[in-house]
Amino acid sequence: MLVENRTDKATMLDIQKIRADFPILDEKINGKDLVYFDNAATTQKPLPVLNALANYYGHYNANIHRGIHHLAEKATSAFEASRKTIQKFLNARYTEEIIFTYGTTDGINLVAQTYGRAFLKEGDEIIISAMEHHSNIVPWQMLCEQNGCVLKVIPVNDDGELILEAYEKLLSGKTKFVSVVHVSNALGTINPVKYIIQKAHEVGAKVLIDGAQATSHLTIDVQDLDTDFYVFSAHKLYGPTGMGALYGKKELLEAMPPYRGGGEMIKEVTFEKTTYNELPYKFEAGTPNIADVIAVKTAIEYLDELGKENVAAYENELLAYATEQLLKIEGLKIIGQAKDKVSVISFVIEGIHPQDVGVILDQQGIAVRTGHHCTQPLMKRFGIPGTSRASFAVYNTKEEIDKLVLGIEKVKKMVL
């Protein structure tokens, strides 16, 4: 029944019409139609987003907050409207709980260097998982070097799921922070973050969820999750690059020291002492990425108009179809077979290095990601140098998946 419902919803989307919104899909690569399956790295941008960028620069480019002229006010309104949209998108309680960042990595570094440096001390334990992106490993390692915290790692099972029993064993009174990925970029696994957060809170630890791969696929409700921090990037969400957001519970953000110093984040500056601005501006030093902040509102509205549930249903359909078709290829093994997955398939082919797969698929106009996906410890866990990864977005089609299958057969024919 559930599956039938899903299919009904999926068919509500007119994929050809959606494709027409993405001009890049008309590009020819090596003389062939582009098949873009690198959506987990970054999604393509629809026309409304491109227009929002051009419209800002063409009609109301101005620096925000400080100007009193017409353009400055228009830009400021659009900029702050975006914050409101993201608040709704994450279901945050307050608008000032949304801090604009340069992306997920920036958000994690912000929390590590402000909350982490202010509230964690020598011997405190930080828990991450074995499937983290380097951007959710290195900032914590840097913090550990600075203040003597200890990093603990939740292991991953053969299907690419977190071993929750092991997580519970790691938790103790020493645990002060847990930072875990919502959806694995390398495997597609959806982690049970609500449960992880609840368990962390039981021992009094704070939690950050890395939502980089989750926001384009799942509905996010930070209040329901009860997460302390949530970070994501706009460019994986049909929005522009160099822009993201950090959600933090208001009382935590208020208690945290500022991150970068500069304009906008101050209330008053004298050479003797500076007082800091209130939330969210305290964390937004310097002229922000105005155009991209404004355009992310359009990206979210675009996704909302399609209906996130419709998108998820359609992507699940693509995932199921691709999994079925790829598994028919002899010697191909899917890495990451979690029960809950988004539309990401990582695979290896016996006797062929992932880079060779990537190069020959590229010659056929098919863009996949190959390598370690910035998750070297995870690749080590599976004993492989890397994988080839196909990740699907709402504009992809089953016909394109058929091309991928033929493409892989060609790789095998040429290399083996």
Next chain:
Amino acid sequence: MTINEIQDELIEEFELFDDWEGKYEYIIDLGKKLPKLSDEYKTEDNIIKGCQSIVWLHAYMNGDKLIFEADSEAIIVKGLVSMLLKVLSGHTPEEILKADLYFINRVGLSSHLAQTRSNGLASMVKQMKAYALAFQTIEENK
């Protein structure tokens, strides 16, 4: 043969291919034919940084000629490496340092030299030249 004569020969060979498949099949074939590098040289120190697949490069002097041996886990990279060895290995450090590797562009493989993290051919060439410079310095100081 000089470095340029070898390059010209490679360019001629590639002119025979009218599609990408022939070209890549040829590169893959070169990769398969390249002798395996002995395990003793597959050390951490011999790994070229900046490649998506591991590439090992070993260099030594034989008389006044610099000899390169290399290997990779990826077959296309191995084929490309084989071409670089064919062109540069067995020449004097001075000749290697002066070499202008125009064949890469002419055979349509310049995308493999792009400054992206996914391929390390540029790092490979740089490392080969670094070896040439190091051995030249050693020879001069003898």
